[in-house]
Amino acid sequence: HSILGYSQVKAFFATFKNHYIFGKIVLDKFALAAGRADQFKIDVDLLDLFDEMSEAPEGCVVAGSHVGNFELCGHAMKQDKKAINSIVYDGESIDLQRSRQKSLDSYNVHLVPIREDMSHIFAVKSALERGEFVTVVCDRISGSNKFLDIDFMGRKAKFPLGPFVLAASSNVKMISIFIIKQKGLHYKSFVFPLDGDKDGTVMDNAKALATSYVRSLETILWHFPHQWFNYYQFWNIAN
Numbered sequence: 260h261s262i263l264g265y266s267q268v269k270a271f272f273a274t275f276k277n278h279y280i281f282g283k284i285v286l287d288k289f290a291l292a293a294g295r296a297d298q299f300k301i302d303v304d305l306l307d308l309f310d311e312m313s314e315a316p317e318g319c320v321v322a323g324s325h326v327g328n329f330e331l332c333g334h335a336m337k338q339d340k341k342a343i344n345s346i347v348y349d350g351e352s353i354d355l356q357r358s359r360q361k362s363l364d365s366y367n368v369h370l371v372p373i374r375e376d377m378s379h380i381f382a383v384k385s386a387l388e389r390g391e392f393v394t395v396v397c398d399r400i401s402g403s404n405k406f407l408d409i410d411f412m413g414r415k416a417k418f419p420l421g422p423f424v425l426a427a428s429s430n431v432k433m434i435s436i437f438i439i440k441q442k443g444l445h446y447k448s449f450v451f452p453l454d455g456d457k458d459g460t461v462m463d464n465a466k467a468l469a470t471s472y473v474r475s476l477e478t479i480l481w482h483f484p485h486q487w488f489n490y491y492q493f494w495n496i497a498n
Contacts, residue, residue, distance in 0.1 A: 261494075262412050262413065262414065262494065263412075263484060273484065273485060276485045277484075277485045277486070277487075277488075280440060280485055280486055281488050283440065284327070284328045284440055284488075287299070287328055287331075287440075287444070288328065288330055291330055291331070291334075296331075296334050298444055299331065299334065299444050299445075299446060300444060300445045300446070301331060301334060301335045301438065301446045301447070301448055302445075302446070302447045302448065303335055303447075303448040303450065304447065304448060304449045304450055308434065308450050308452055309336065309434075309450050312392075312432065312434060313336075313340045313341055314340065315390075315432075316390050317390055317431050317432065318386065318387035318388065318389070318390050318391055318392070318393065318429065318431045319341075319387075319392050319393070319431055319432050319433065319434065320387070320392075320393050320394075320395065320422060320425060320426040320429075320431060320432075320433045320434075321336075321343075321392055321393065321394040321395070321433075321434055321435070321436055322394075322395065322396075322397040322422060322433060322434070322435040322436070322453065322472050323394055323395065323396045323397065323435070323436060323437075324396060324397060324398040324435070324437060324476055324479075324487075325396065325398055325399065325487065325488045325489045326398075326437050326438075326439070326476070326479060326480070326483070326486055326487050326488070327437055327438045327439040327440055327446070327483070327486045328438050328440060328446060329396065329436075329437075329438055331438045331446055331448075332345075332394055332436055332438055332448075333345060333368035333394075335436070335438060335446075335448045336392065336436075341390065341391050341392050342368075342369060342386070342389075342391045342392070343368045343369070343391070343392040343393075343394060344368075344369050344371050344382070344383060344386040344391055344392065344393045344394070345368055345369070345370050345371065345393075345394045345395075346371050346373060346379060346383060346393065346394065346395040346396075347370050347371065347372055347373070371383060371386075371393075383395075383425065384425075384429065387425075387429045387431055388429075393425070394436075395422045395425075397418065397419060397422045397423075397435075397469075397472055398418065398476060398489060399419070399489060400417050400418065400419045405419070405420040405421060406418060406419055406420055407419075407420055407423075407466060407469050409469060409470060409473045410473075411473050411476070411477065411494070412477055412480065412481075412494075414494040415494070416493055416494050418469055418472075418473060420465065420469070423464075423465040423466070423468040423469040423472070424461065424462070424465045426455070426464075426465070426468055427455065427461045427462075427464035427465040427468060428461050428465075430457075432452070432453075433453040433455065433468050433472075434450055434451060434452055434453060435450070435451045435453060435472050435475045435476070436448060436449070436450050436451075437449045437475075437476075437479045439479070439483050439486055440486060449479060451471075451475035451478070453468050453471040453472055453475070454467060454468070454471045455467045455468045455471070
C-alpha cells in the first residue's frame with residue numbers, strides 16, 4: 260500500500276497471495292530437504308553469464324535474497340567445475356543442516372554456517388581464493404551495525420555491507436540470482452551481473468556493488484512483488 264501504491268483492498272489480496280505462494284514454497288523446501296530436487300524444473304535466464312563465471316579461474320560472490328526460493332540456487336547452478344559455498348544461518352538444528360547438506364552433496368554445494376567466532380569468514384575467503392562460488396543472502400542486515408542506506412523503490416532502506424566488502428576486498432566479480440516460482444514445480448532463475456568500481460577504493464567498490472544489487476532486486480520486485488518474503492518493517496516510512 261505504501262510502496263507500490265496499491266489500494267487497501269488490492270494490498271489485502273496481494274498480501275494473501277504472498278502468504279499463499281510462501282506456503283507452497285515452504286512445501287517445496289521440505290521436498291528439497293527430502294532429496295527430491297529432481298522433480299523441479301528450473302529455467303535459467305542469462306545462462307551464458309553463469310557459464311562464464313563457472314569457467315573463470317577467479318572466485319565469484321553470488322548475492323541472493325528472500326525472493327522466491329533461493330534454496331534452489333545450488334540446484335540451478337549445478338556444474339562440476341566449481342564448488343558452491345552457501346553461507347547459512349547457524350540457528351537451524353543439526354539434523355536439519357545434515358538433511359540439507361545431504362540433499363546438496365550431488366550438486367557440489369557446501370553449507371557454511373555463520374559462527375559467532377567469525378570462523379565462517381576465513382572459510383569463505385579461502386573458497387574465493389580457490390576460485391569457487393560463495394552465495395550469501397543480501398537483503399537482510401540481521402542485527403549487524405554495518406549497513407548501507409540505499410534508495411530502494413522510492414524509499415531509503417538498510418542493506419548489509421559485509422557481502423559487498425567481501426567481494427570488493429577479494430577482488431572478485433559478483434552476480435545476483437533470483438529463483439522465481441512459476442506454475443506447479445516450475446521455477447525460473449534470473450541472473451544479473453553487478454557493476455562495481457574497480458578504480459576506486461575497496462569501500463567505493465563495495466558501495467557500487469551494493470547499489471547495483473539493489474537495482475537488480477528492484478527490477479525483480481516490480482515484476483514479482485508477491486514473491487518477496489521479508490516479513491518486517493524494511494523501509495523507514497517516515498523518509
